[in-house]
Amino acid sequence: MASRRVHENNPQIIEVDVEEGRYEKSPRNNDNHLRLSNRMKQCGILVLFLVISIFLSVNHLQKDGKIENMILLKEEHGGERKEIIEEEEDKMKKTSEKEDNNTSQCTIWLGASSLKGHPGMGVYTTRDINAGSVVLHSGDGIAIPLYGIHHFSAVEGLPNKKARNDMMNVWSDYIWSGNKPDHISYQERGMSSYFPGYASLTNHNCILQSLRQRYIAPFYDDSLLNRYTDPGAGAFSYDKGRGNIVTRNVQAGEELFLNYGYCEHGEMHKGAEWADLSFMPEDFHEASTIIFDLLWKSLRVEGDKLVYDSSSKLPAADDNNNSNNKFVAQLLPKTGKELFEMRSYAKNIDELTWYLAQIKGLNHHDPEWIQSNGICLENFIPGKSTIHQAGNGGIAQFQIKDGEVIAPVPLLQIMDKDALTIYEQNSSSNQTLTDDLEWKEVGKQLLLNYCWGNPDSSLLLCPQTNVVLLNHCSNRTKECGLEGPNAIIRWASSGWHRSTQTWLNISLDEMAKETSGVLAFDVVALRDISPGEEIFIDYGVNWEHAWEEHVQNWQPPPIVSNSSYSLKESWISAKEANEEPEDVLEKLITGDLRKPFVHPYLFTGCQYARSGLDDHPIYNNNTEWEKLGDKVLIATYADDGQLYTKDRDIRYEFHSDHTYWPCHVLKKDSSPSAYTVRIIQSELEPELLPWEKNNLPRLLTNYSLEGIRFFVKPHKSDQHLTGGFRHPIGIPNDMFPDQWKKII
Numbered sequence: 015m016a017s018r019r020v021h022e023n024n025p026q027i028i029e030v031d032v033e034e035g036r037y038e039k040s041p042r043n044n045d046n047h048l049r050l051s052n053r054m055k056q057c058g059i060l061v062l063f064l065v066i067s068i069f070l071s072v073n074h075l076q077k078d079g080k081i082e083n084m085i086l087l088k089e090e091h092g093g094e095r096k097e098i099i100e101e102e103e104d105k106m107k108k109t110s111e112k113e114d115n116n117t118s119q120c121t122i123w124l125g126a127s128s129l130k131g132h133p134g135m136g137v138y139t140t141r142d143i144n145a146g147s148v149v150l151h152s153g154d155g156i157a158i159p160l161y162g163i164h165h166f167s168a169v170e171g172l173p174n175k176k177a178r179n180d181m182m183n184v185w186s187d188y189i190w191s192g193n194k195p196d197h198i199s200y201q202e203r204g205m206s207s208y209f210p211g212y213a214s215l216t217n218h219n220c221i222l223q224s225l226r227q228r229y230i231a232p233f234y235d236d237s238l239l240n241r242y243t244d245p246g247a248g249a250f251s252y253d254k255g256r257g258n259i260v261t262r263n264v265q266a267g268e269e270l271f272l273n274y275g276y277c278e279h280g281e282m283h284k285g286a287e288w289a290d291l292s293f294m295p296e297d298f299h300e301a302s303t304i305i306f307d308l309l310w311k312s313l314r315v316e317g318d319k320l321v322y323d324s325s326s327k328l329p330a331a332d333d334n335n336n337s338n339n340k341f342v343a344q345l346l347p348k349t350g351k352e353l354f355e356m357r358s359y360a361k362n363i364d365e366l367t368w369y370l371a372q373i374k375g376l377n378h379h380d381p382e383w384i385q386s387n388g389i390c391l392e393n394f395i396p397g398k399s400t401i402h403q404a405g406n407g408g409i410a411q412f413q414i415k416d417g418e419v420i421a422p423v424p425l426l427q428i429m430d431k432d433a434l435t436i437y438e439q440n441s442s443s444n445q446t447l448t449d450d451l452e453w454k455e456v457g458k459q460l461l462l463n464y465c466w467g468n469p470d471s472s473l474l475l476c477p478q479t480n481v482v483l484l485n486h487c488s489n490r491t492k493e494c495g496l497e498g499p500n501a502i503i504r505w506a507s508s509g510w511h512r513s514t515q516t517w518l519n520i521s522l523d524e525m526a527k528e529t530s531g532v533l534a535f536d537v538v539a540l541r542d543i544s545p546g547e548e549i550f551i552d553y554g555v556n557w558e559h560a561w562e563e564h565v566q567n568w569q570p571p572p573i574v575s576n577s578s579y580s581l582k583e584s585w586i587s588a589k590e591a592n593e594e595p596e597d598v599l600e601k602l603i604t605g606d607l608r609k610p611f612v613h614p615y616l617f618t619g620c621q622y623a624r625s626g627l628d629d630h631p632i633y634n635n636n637t638e639w640e641k642l643g644d645k646v647l648i649a650t651y652a653d654d655g656q657l658y659t660k661d662r663d664i665r666y667e668f669h670s671d672h673t674y675w676p677c678h679v680l681k682k683d684s685s686p687s688a689y690t691v692r693i694i695q696s697e698l699e700p701e702l703l704p705w706e707k708n709n710l711p712r713l714l715t716n717y718s719l720e721g722i723r724f725f726v727k728p729h730k731s732d733q734h735l736t737g738g739f740r741h742p743i744g745i746p747n748d749m750f751p752d753q754w755k756k757i758i
Contacts, residue, residue, distance in 0.1 A: 120412060122149060124422050124479075125388030125510065127217055128269040128376040131292070134530070135424060135510075136269045137216045138388060140381040143264045151411065152395035153230035154211040154255035155480040158461050159733060160189060161202050161436055173437055173453055177430035183529050184426055188214050188478070195666075196619065196674040197234045197588070198253055199698060200725050202734075208461060212258050212272075214478040215391075215424070219271035220295050221371040224264050227256040227272070229667055234726075237587040238398075238405045241732050245568040246403030248732030249739040251460060255396075266381045293341055293375050295367070301345035302366040305356060309347070345374050389422040389510050389536075391479065399485050400548050401493055407548045408483035414543040420501055422510060423481050423535035428474040429526045431467060431742070434459040458740040460733050466503075466535075467742035469556055470755040473522060474742060481537055486743075487550035488558060499550040500543050505749065506534035518751050554744025564739045571735055574614040588616055591724040592666075596687065598724070603679050603689075607647055607713070608640050610678035610692065615730050619674035620714075621664045621721040622693050624703065627653055628712070633704035639711060648690075648715060655691065655717030664721045672698040674723060680713075687719040697728075 120140075127136030143149065163178070172178070182189075190213070191206045198207055208214075216225060234252050241247040264270065279294050347353040360366035379387075393414055399407030414420055428434065437453040465476040484501070487494035494500075506514045511534040517525065518533075525532060543549060591598045599618075602611045632650060639647065658664075666674075676694035683689055691714050695706035705712045732738070 120390035120392055122390070122392045123384050123388035124215060124391050124424075125379070125384050128379060129217060129219070129292075130375055130377055132217065134217070135215065137212065137391065138267070138269050138379070138384045139264055140266050140384055142266050143260045145260055145262050147260055149212070149225065149258040149260060149270065150392055150395070153257050154209070154213065154227075155396050155483055156210070156251045156255050156406070157194075157198070157253040158208045158210070158251050158464060158482070159198060159201060159253060160206040160208060160459060160461060161734075162204050163189065163206050163459075171453070173455075174430075174432045174435050177428075177433035180430065180526065181428045181433040184428075184531065188426065193671060195229055195233055196669065196672065196698075197725055199672065200619075200674075200728060201731055202728055203697070207253065209255055210464075210476075210478050210482050211255055211480050213256060216270055216272045218274040218276065218292075219371075219375075220273055220277040221298060221368065222375075223271050223273040224260050224262055224268070225258050225270050225272050226261050227258055230254045230257045231667060232589055233666070235587075235589050236726065236732060237589040239403065239732070240585060241735065242570045242573075242585060244403060245565045246405070246739065248460075248735045249403075249463060250405040252405075252732070267379055267384065269376070293345075293371070297341040297345060298367045298370045298375070299363065301342045301370055302360075302363045304342070304346065305353070305366060306363050309353060310357060345370050387510065389419055391421070393420050394480070394483070394549055396480070396483055397548070401485055401487075404485040406483060407485045407550075408480065410543045410545050410547045410549055412545060414539045416539055416541045418539050419507075420537040420539055420543075420549060421479055421481050422506065423503070423537060424478045424511065424531055425466075425475040425533045425535065426478060426531045427525060427528070427533065428465065428476065429522065430472045431462070431474045432472070434462045434474070457734075457736070457738070460740070462740050462742055465742050466745045468745050468747070468750045468755065471522075471750070473525075473754055475533060475535075475745070477535075478531070481535075484537065484549050484551050486553040486557065486561075488552045490555070491558065494548065494550045497541070499552050500540050500547070501537050501549050501551050502540055503535045503537055503551060503745075503749075506536050510534075522754055554746065556744050557741055560741040561739065569737070586616075588724045588726050591616060595722060595724065596719060599679055599689070599719075599722075600682075603681055605681045607644055607680050607690065607692075607711075610680055613727075615727060616724045617727050618677055618679050618691075619723050619725050620658075620677035620691050620693060620717065621662075621669065621673055622658055622675040622677070622696075623673065624699070625657075627657075628703045628705065630704075633708060633710050633712075636708040636710065647711070648713065651711050652690070652713035652715050655688070655714035655721075658714065659718040659721045664718070666723050672696065674725070675699070677722070679722060683716055685716055688716045689719065689722070690715045691717045691722070 123138045123140060124135055125138055127134050128138075129136065139149070163182075185208075189206045189208055191204075194205075194207050199205055212225070213227065231254075233254055235254070236252045238252075239247040258270075260270075277295055279296065347356060356366060356369065359369050393410065393412055394408040395411050396406050397409035399405060401407070435455055436457045436459060438456045439453060461476065462474070464482045465474040467474045485494075487499045489498035492498055505518060508515050513532050514534050537549075537551065586598065602613065604611050639651065642650065675696040678692040678694065680690045680692055693712040693714065695703060703712075704710075
């Protein structure tokens with residue numbers, strides 16, 4: 015885990031390592047020193063051919079020949095990281111290093127990926143970024159919750175199963191089912207998240223990884239609207255996106271990479287078959303080993319020439335050995351000059367592995383190319399919207415000129431909008447998931463509000479960038495002022511997204527065969543936009559009418575109360591409760607070890623981890639523990655809470671998945687900010703513990719307030735409210751191809 019602190023250059027960025035991965039518990043392999051059993055046998059014939067070819071081409075090279083623009087491998091941090099630096103660095107740099115707080119021009123861009131063989135887009139920097147620095151000057155926008163998108167995927171009879179499966183054929187690489195904070199996991203069983211922005215755009219590379227993602231405070235903000243007074247409650251996401259910190263010094267012109275966790279061939283995770291079609295660390299390391307242990311040892315110096323050593327032994331190829339020769343073969347030198355350059359650049363296998371990943375694995379671009387062929391990703395940042403019911407919005411960070419492209423919008427298609435309909439088993443049915451189920455529609459995924467559609471078509475197009483932050487304003491209602499919206503969408507130009515113009519002439523049947531996004535928008539300025547100004551687009555007449563109808567017919571949810579508590583009159587959000595936890599607990603705890611206060615909206619979670627204490631024999635006997643006195647109850651069933659909080663950084667910013675367990679805070683202890691708590695079996699823990707099986711209390715005394723956090727109860731968030739506003743953004747009729755219409 016990285017340094018646990020608030021980042022000094024941006025207090026919004028909390029430096030907590032989040033396991034890179036778009037899939038739950040994705041394995042990571044950061045060991046580039048892979049063992050290569052039988053590596054000489056695997057490429058014997060190929061190597062023999064290469065040695066002869068190289069021998070014929072290198073005998074004219076001088077032993078100490080100089081190579082122009084020689085690349086020097088520099089070791090940093092104890093040799094654990096290798097970084098390529100140009101010897102003639104001053105000549106090659108196209109932009110000077112900028113301070114992190116310099117917002118005078120865009121430095122983060124979207125462009126064609128530098129990965130060889132990868133046809134998609136990638137994220138670039140046109141400024142040098144030092145290790146530990148933030149990439150953006152703010153966080154990465156929002157996370158959009160997806161309720162039960164995987165939960166019923168294997169259930170026959172689900173009304174929208176085919177539509178949902180078709181959606182996942184495109185979306186599987188972009189939905190995070192793991193590696194998410196516990197406040198998301200607890201909202202609903204099988205909860206997933208979609209992170210438009212860096213999490214959706216940044217490519218994977220095990221060796222050249224340069225980014226780690228961090229949680230951003232505030233992590234969940236349900237304080238912007240009040241469910242009892244605001245019709246917009248639940249109409250936008252309260253979950254924050256992630257911040258990005260660079261893990262090594264990055265030079266201007268580099269593509270930025272995450273590590274998704276797929277670092278070996280054969281890791282055929284469903285939806286990640288692409289991983290077996292890419293270079294892996296084992297390929298670079300095997301090629302490096304062949305070059306060092308065979309090619310270089312098969313050549314010796316005689317005077318000023320390299321000659322083939324006929325006494326060297328070449329292994330025979332083993333056809334029965336399963337290897338990735340096709341990847342390794344692409345990395346081996348094809349000429350004597352290329353081999354000699356490799357020998358000049360690298361002193362050992364590790365340095366050569368890094369060199370091959372950089373030189374053989376990437377197409378290199380300079381900042382000028384990126385600025386000419388890419389589109390800026392940081393023209394606006396998240397901020398509170400000037401429209402009350404809208405929550406957050408996109409706030410211009412730089413001066414934007416009339417007609418300028420504000421943001422690129424690569425899109426992911428959903429061929430049938432019914433994929434976003436949420437169904438549940440009819441409560442009157444006593445059937446199980448293996449029976450024929452009776453289903454009822456209970457709502458729409460919140461994602462619908464962030465996607466574009468047309469009323470005459472089933473197609474939805476959902477953005478992969480932070481344009482999800484841009485709110486509605488029209489010249490009809492002028493919510494944002496007399497001038498109306500200051501931006502508009504159009505189909506992407508052929509400059510950065512060539513496939514869009516082609517797909518506009520192709521049928522939806524053909525589009526349905528694709529397993530990746532094929533379309534894109536540009537967001538274009540309608541007039542000059544100044545820094546600090548909110549950016550608005552027109553969602554369309556249909557959206558506007560739907561919102562007006564929603565506001566007119568909106569009814570607040572039923573008031574939940576008990577004999578001592580009214581949720582409406584004493585409403586407090588989870589965000590506010592976590593800002594003043596001690597004051598809130600003082601009002602809620604009963605002081606009774608047997609009868610906790612049950613809040614209708616919130617529950618408390620405590621940092622907890624399973625240990626041998628959970629298997630103590632005392633938990634094997636089911637006694638009438640409620641009849642015991644407090645002292646006996648504590649002496650029998652309680653452990654010291656300091657075991658779970660002392661000498662640990664237990665702040666929420668740094669928690670790992672599933673480390674908060676539901677708990678009842680029962681009474682205040684004598685020590686400052688310490689409590690007696692009862693741990694409740696976590697639904698996220700797969701195995702029931704003995705005390706849960708036997709209905710016995712798992713008590714902890716002297717438990718630190720810092721380990722306690724308020725969460726929204728499952729299915730109780732504003733996004734779960736019945737009648738919450740759901741409607742796609744409209745694509746203007748004159749933009750929408752006729753062949754896509756009348757397909758609903």
